[in-house]
Amino acid sequence: MAFGQQSGPPASHRQVEEIASLLEGAGFSSFKEARHIYGLTQRQAGGKFTQGEATELIARLLAGEGELDTEQAAEAVESTRISAERTAKRVANKQAEAVAAFPDELLADELVRRGWMCMPPT
Numbered sequence: 001m002a003f004g005q006q007s008g009p010p011a012s013h014r015q016v017e018e019i020a021s022l023l024e025g026a027g028f029s030s031f032k033e034a035r036h037i038y039g040l041t042q043r044q045a046g047g048k049f050t051q052g053e054a055t056e057l058i059a060r061l062l063a064g065e066g067e068l069d070t071e072q073a074a075e076a077v078e079s080t081r082i083s084a085e086r087t088a089k090r091v092a093n094k095q096a097e098a099v100a101a102f103p104d105e106l107l108a109d110e111l112v113r114r115g116w117m118c119m120p121p122t
Contacts, residue, residue: 011054016047019054022061 020031028034035045038060044053099107108118 008050008052011049011051015051015054015058016049019049019057019061020047022058026061 023031023034023038026034028037031040031047032045034040035042038057040057044057049057108120111118
């Protein structure tokens with residue numbers, strides 16, 4: 001069997017929908033959000049389950065297993081916020097580096113093309 005492949009028949013559409021609704025009831029908007037809390041693999045976080053995996057996860061969700069208390073939920077939200085901030089800073093830095101790599105004349109020409117006035121520094 002190839003790496004990352006399912007080891008059994010795929011879960012029915014109904015089972016996947018039931019898992020999604022149970023996760024939504026637990027406060028998650030996607031499989032990816034619930035991945036680490038419920039120990040889902042990357043394949044499962046993408047919404048692909050075998051019948052056995054789906055049955056087992058539905059049973060766990062119905063039993064209330066894996067639910068977060070308020071402290072754990074706050075920590076999860078905080079870590080997600082911090083991760084999003086880091087990603088935004090990384091993207092902003094990459095954009096700044098890309099702009100800094102352009103020649104000044106090219107940037108000035110583009111600004112003039114967009115209606116700005118550009119004068120070289122004295």
